[in-house]
Amino acid sequence: MSGYYLLKNGEFAYNKSYSVGYDFGSIKRLDRYPMGALSTLYICFVLKRHESDFIKAYFDSLKWYREIYMISAEGARNHGLLNVPTEEFFDTKHYLPENTDEQRKIANFLIAIDKKIAAQQSLVDNLKKYKRGLLNKVFSNINGNIYPTVYLSEVADFLQGLTYSPSDVSVAGYLVLRSSNIQNGVLSFDDCVYVDKKVDESLQVKCDDVIMCVRNGSKKLVGKTALIPNNMAMTTWGAFMMIIRSKLNDTYIFHYLNSQMFFSQVFKDMGTATINQITKGILNECKLPLPPETARKQISKMLSSFDVKIQNAEICLTTLVELKKALLQQLFI
Structure with missing residues (x-):
């Protein structure tokens, strides 16, 4: 060759x-x-x-x-x-360092950290895989039980986001949640935009709202969600986002929106448009099984506890990666 x-x-x-x-x-x-x-x-x-x-x-x-x-x-x-x-x-x-014994000791130490990172990455991947399996089982025939199906619009409201102009952007004011604020299924505040304008109360987030990216140039970002964990003062959401506000007293809807049952209904007819989107009309047609309240709360509690395990495992992974990065910066002149 x-x-x-x-x-x-x-x-x-x-x-x-x-x-x-x-x-x-x-x-x-x-x-x-x-x-x-x-x-x-x-x-x-x-x-x-x-x-x-x-x-x-x-x-x-x-x-x-x-x-x-x-x-x-x-x-x-x-x-x-x-x-x-x-x-x-x-x-x-x-x-x-000229001493090869010293080099070997340093290399062995870093290799040990790499193995720890690989093991932690494997744990995160396996937890996510198991969670997907749980979601698929839950949102089909739940534990073999056949529950009545309802339209998503019967148990949740869909709220369009705030439209604002570049002149509204400020260093302070209302936080506008955008697609970049959703990372790995949770809210992230590394990239924030604020607007200095009056925002109606109906466009302010509430605890247990689900924020979803419904329009984006990248199809892989469309449909990603995060749960609003508490009442966040002076927080709204952008025009390419949507708040899905559950009428149920639990997080069952949030978990449904991350299931294959939901995605298979939403993306079945999506073509190759430049900007992919999920409209209210699409959400109105989505169906989900609706167990009794007691069963819903048990399901929500189980899936939420698993989310916490995944988040803790990811935090540990990030800590290990940052530790190695810091060590590499200090080890070499």
């Missing part, structure tokens, strides 16, 4: 393509396969000395970016590739 580099297991390759979070590309070691073919645009190399696992961790830290910055001319970017001369790349200087 001509025109490619043959990279063997344990060897490294520098990808000069830049992307978000990788302003000067990335260097990775081939681990999963015995060998692989790479474009000649990559810079490939094998170590003469040093612990391979330690060097892998070093390149994950991005501390080597300082050296690449010095040899990549400002503005010398072409089709997403940095202009990094191969000879100058190999002339870069890196400050590493």
Whole structure:
């Protein structure tokens, strides 16, 4: 095979393509396969000395970016590739401990953290998979019981969001919940927009409301939801969002809106429109099983407790990932 580099297991390759979070590309070691073919645009190399696992961790830290910055001319970017001369790349200087025993100890410590992260990620994935199974079981024939079905519009109201202009945006005022405020099924406040205008009481969220993204350029964002956990003062929602306000005294509707039964009804006729959307008309046609109140509350409590388990597992995962990131920044000069 001509025109490619043959990279063997344990060897490294520098990808000069830049992307978000990788302003000067990335260097990775081939681990999963015995060998692989790479474009000649990559810079490939094998170590003469040093612990391979330690060097892998070093390149994950991005501390080597300082050296690449010095040899990549400002503005010398072409089709997403940095202009990094191969000879100058190999002339870069890196400050590493010479003692291989020390390198091995550091590498073993980081490998242990990686294993912990992988195990925690597996736990999160399995919990989510199990939750999907629970939802599918609950919203079909609940425990083998056949409950009457009702239209969603019989047990919930659908409230369209606030329309505002750029001139209304302010540093303070009413918080406008948008699709970016829903992350992994819960509210996130990393990206907030406020408006300085009068908002009618009917357009202010209430505890146990369900906020849903009903219109977006990305189909994968349409239909994602979060539960309003408490009475949030001075909080409304944007025009591409919708509040689904349950008439039932529980969170049963919220869990239904995350089930395959709901999604199969909503997306069955959606085409390839530029902006995908869920309309009131679509929601009016959705049906769901409606158990008696006692059974609904038991179902809601069970599913909500499982959501808490998933959220706690995700928090633990994020903490581990951030811990490793901080360690990598401190380990290398």
